[in-house]
Amino acid sequence: AQSVTQPDIHITVSEGASLELRCNYSYGATPYLFWYVQSPGQGLQLLLKYFSGDTLVQGIKGFEAEFKRSQSSFNLRKPSVHWSDAAEYFCAGPDAGGTSYGKLTFGQGTILTVHP
Amino acid sequence: DGGITQSPKYLFRKEGQNVTLSCEQNLNHDAMYWYRQDPGQGLRLIYYSQIVNDFQKGDIAEGYSVSREKKESFPLTVTSAQKNPTAFYLCASSIDGSGAGEQFFGPGTRLTVL
Numbered sequence: 543a544q545s546v547t548q549p550d551i552h553i554t555v556s557e558g559a560s561l562e563l564r565c566n567y568s569y570g571a572t573p574y575l576f577w578y579v580q581s582p583g584q585g586l587q588l589l590l591k592y593f594s595g596d597t598l599v600q601g602i603k604g605f606e607a608e609f610k611r612s613q614s615s616f617n618l619r620k621p622s623v624h625w626s627d628a629a630e631y632f633c634a635g636p637d638a639g640g641t642s643y644g645k646l647t648f649g650q651g652t653i654l655t656v657h658p
Numbered sequence: 659d660g661g662i663t664q665s666p667k668y669l670f671r672k673e674g675q676n677v678t679l680s681c682e683q684n685l686n687h688d689a690m691y692w693y694r695q696d697p698g699q700g701l702r703l704i705y706y707s708q709i710v711n712d713f714q715k716g717d718i719a720e721g722y723s724v725s726r727e728k729k730e731s732f733p734l735t736v737t738s739a740q741k742n743p744t745a746f747y748l749c750a751s752s753i754d755g756s757g758a759g760e761q762f763f764g765p766g767t768r769l770t771v772l
Contacts, residue, residue, distance in 0.1 A: 551698070578763075585662075585763035585765045586748065588761075591760055632701070637703075645703060645706060648701040649700060650698065650699065651700050
């Protein structure tokens with residue numbers, strides 16, 4: 543079973559609108575979690591990461607994410623979306639196997655379309 | 659500048675041929691990974707290596723092989739046994755295999771079987 547899930551395959555927002563991309567996890571202990579962004583035909587770029595401590599994490603490009611244990615969520619937010627934010631976004635966490643350090647499991651990805 | 663390079667960017671293969679995808683990093687990272695990406699399926703782990711001269715199968719290793727003779731290099735061979743090799747391949751590295759460090763990704767290689 544996948545340990546990280548992204549419920550939304552495709553989201554469309556207008557430029558200047560706020561954005562929230564959902565990520566749910568299914569780990570018993572507090573996991574480390576990541577958000578990556580991928581432009582078409584490119585590699586993945588790390589937006590932000592959560593290991594422990596403050597549950598609100600700031601990242602690059604004006605993104606932030608909040609870790610909510612009660613909801614098993616790590617949603618990505620941005621107050622005002624720019625056309626250049628159009629891309630695919632991946633949430634990632636430790637592999638469900640638990641014994642293989644370093645392995646990450648990725649959500650299915652959410653494609654973000656931005657309308658002018 | 660430190661980073662991960664993958665070559666070539668585009669690769670075309672005839673059925674029945676083996677091809678090798680290159681991945682090089684100058685970040686001095688111990689761990690390296692190969693992923694396959696298909697539309698709507700996220701990233702799937704093919705092989706990973708936590709240290710030189712050691713590597714482990716990932717979730718979809720059948721039809722692929724790797725080597726890790728040098729810390730900075732982790733080439734992936736797509737063999738003729740891989741039934742559906744057309745995909746986007748991503749190489750990544752992390753400072754070590756402890757799990758807490760983020761992975762850094764290369765720009766990818768798009769493989770098309772003709």
